[in-house]
Amino acid sequence: MAPGNGTCYKPMKATSNGVFQGDTPLDFALPLAILQICLVVALTRALAFVLRPMRQPRVIAEIVGGILLGPSALGRNHEYLNTLFPVKSLTVLDTLANLGLLFFLFLVGLELDPKALKRTGKKAFAIAMAGIGLPFIMGIGTSVVLRGTISKGVSGPPFLVFMGVALSITAFPVLARILAELKLLTTDVGRMAMSAAAVNDIAAWILLALAIALSGTGSPLVSLWVLLCGAGFVIACVVILPRVFAMMAQRCPDGEPVDEIYVCATLCCVLAAGFVTDTIGIHALFGAFVVGILVPKEGAFAGALVEKVEDLVSGLFLPLYFVSSGLKTNVATIHGAQSWGLLVLVIVTACFGKIVGTVVVSLLCKMPFQEALAVGFLMNTKGLVELIVLNIGRDRKVLNEETFSILVLMAIFTTFITTPIVMAVYKPAKRESKTEYKHRTFERQDPSDQFRLLACFHSSRNIPGLINLIEASRGTEKRQGLCVYALHLMELSERPSAILMVHKARKNGLPFWNKIQQSDSSNQVVVAFEAFRQLSRVVIRPMTAISAIHVRPVTAISSMMDMHEDIC
Incomplete structure (x- = not known):
């Protein structure tokens, strides 16, 4: 998207004086951003409505909608692209998208209960480790093939880690939605998949922090400092924030409205944590996620935070992240037998590593084969976290355009097949005739x-x-x-x-x-x-x-x- 000749664009003014005074609204940041938001929300909601009978999670519609608005489909018309998504507007678009993503990752952290993770049984922990270990190793093997073909010249260690993380991630929020749609949340399969996915999610963020630290352009000593500072930040949050949040929660009894000052203070804490982790060199999202995990889940406090944040973030700002990602995804870069063969290789590797690793360990844990197979396919669910990993790798020049597009299509395919396959292989209750x-x-x-x-x-x-x-x-x-x-x-x-x-x-x-x-x-x-x-x-x-x-x-x-x- 960005021009290669280093052209500098004049910053866009925020608001126009109106068409009657000769201004074109689309040349100004605010009216253009409003139009972009409306277009993205309308398209993604329409796609979600179309995919609804197939019980597909909304993230599929949002990823596909972003790709359709980008250079892979509508963006082939340069007049459309330069009018609705000009290069000079992408800074504003990316800022709004990442701000929404920051608060969404805070909500994802709210869904994860550390106390529940402590109660996770050995069986779920073993399944989670198998669902991370085997695909991570196979992802490293796949990265060697990609480096020798379409990803020549990229830095070795960061690329290996990013590929391993991309293939081993399980999207906890998307998995929860799929289980709810299939009425499996309260079954043995649902409980096992959710417990394993929660452990997987935490491990994936740790591996992602490692990958980001290694992707820096400085010396290995710089990467070490990034890791040490990141670990120090997490320790400081674990020591300080739970006590602060516990004090806030005690002053917010059930049945009474939560004081606005506590909500505002928590949201400011999310922004401050994002600023600190971005300054360290990890990513602003990491800080927001950590704060979300540390918020107490009991009582009305967590629910009040969700009520204040989620509608605006999930409904308006988060879809912008998908279109921002879609503008970087050009399916046309996947051409020729070699590229399509590599796409098949990545999909097979991702599915084989995650499903086989999970199924084998599940069988060793005395789970029935049908349930083990269902857990394997459920753990293969990708989603927003996968897209975050890929975008960070793209921004840090670890993934090139073709590799990025291949991995995005892999994420769509693996998530799309989850619901129909689980419905086919696992039927928890046979209805009486x-x-x-x-x-x-x-x-x-x-x-x-x-x-x-x-x-x-x-x-x-x-x-x-x-x-x-x-x-x-x-x-x-x-x-x-x-x-x-x-x-x-x-x-x-x-x-x-x-x-x-x-x-x-x-x-x-x-x-x-x-x-x-x-x-x-x-x-x-x-x-x-x-x-x-x-x-x-x-x-x-x-x-x-x-x-x-x-x-x-x-x-x-x-x-x-x-x-x-x-x-x-």
């Missing part, structure tokens, strides 16, 4: 048996009518032994925090309400059904009463298109 339900009618119910009802509702507004219907179902004799499963159907939105909501609502595979961690509306549901249960108590002798109705509030979080599967 209609004939097995033949004699389960109300008329054939034994009056002495417990009568169980499944009552579904979307919001607390449905509860009064639902309780009246349940009361009528007891009949005139007010039979005892009525068990009501009150199923609260909640929509799984595109927001990243929806995954956090699933984790809180689904405990140990049973989605029972957690009164402490749920929202006010959820507590209202629990209180309403508890009051109904108390009022339905039956007196069997003086001073003694038993509950005639047992109510079990349950929640199911799914997308609207397949919510019926939670009922049927």
Whole structure:
């Protein structure tokens, strides 16, 4: 994209005086940025809508949308490219994109709970190490082939490490979204994949920090100083920040709004950490990620931070990073039998290393073959973190344009095949046929048996009518032994925090309400059904009463298109 003749462009002014005074809005930074954001958001949302029936994560649509807006597709028209994405505007675009990415990596850190990592079993840890080790080694082997063909002249050690990291990464946020879409979060496969992916994510960031330190243009001593300063920064954060955040969280009790000054202070801390790590020479994203991990996950504080940040970041700023990456991706550079053969080699190496390594260790850990295969394909999920690694390598001249494009296509392919393959190889529950339900009618119910009802509702507004219907179902004799499963159907939105909501609502595979961690509306549901249960108590002798109705509030979080599967 950048011209090779070193031409200097005049900085763009922020705002125009309007078309009536002879100004062209697209020659000014603010109106051009607004148009770019609107175009990117519209295209990525449209692609996400098209891919929705295939249950593909939104990151696929965002990566593909960025590529379509770049020189691989629409960018072949130079008039379009020079009008909507001129070279002089890319500094503003990249700044906004990286600022959004900074806060998004903070949100990713919020999803990772260090206490949960400590409880990670040996099995999940072994699977994670296998999912990193074998593809990392095979990535180094692939890098030797690439250096001898299309990546001649690049620095050896940084290129080896970047290739190893690129092939061994598992995208934790994307994996969580796929598991939620496939209703596998509470299965053994889902829990194992999430635990292993969390360990993988931490290890990938450590390896990425190493790769960035090695990619510097200075002497090995400079790289050593970068690593030591980075380690010192992490130690300082671990010692200081948890105490500060714990003090903030204690002053933000559940059920009360979080003081704005604490939210502002935390966001400023994210920016400051990004500044420090960028000054050290690692990357600003690393500091934001570390701060996100150290924020306490209990209580309302973390939820308030997510509410304040995620919609603006995920909805507007983050798509800019994908178009910024797409402008650097030119699929046309992959030409000839050699380049396409190398693309196939990279894809096969990435899939083989990750899947085979994970499956073999899973089988050694006594997992059934079907579950081990599903975990292997799930751990092969790429996403935004993969794109971050590739862009850092591209910016630091470790990856050239052709290698960058090959690795981007590899990330798209491996993520795209995850959902359909997992759906094909792993079916956790076989549905009963209609004939097995033949004699389960109300008329054939034994009056002495417990009568169980499944009552579904979307919001607390449905509860009064639902309780009246349940009361009528007891009949005139007010039979005892009525068990009501009150199923609260909640929509799984595109927001990243929806995954956090699933984790809180689904405990140990049973989605029972957690009164402490749920929202006010959820507590209202629990209180309403508890009051109904108390009022339905039956007196069997003086001073003694038993509950005639047992109510079990349950929640199911799914997308609207397949919510019926939670009922049927």
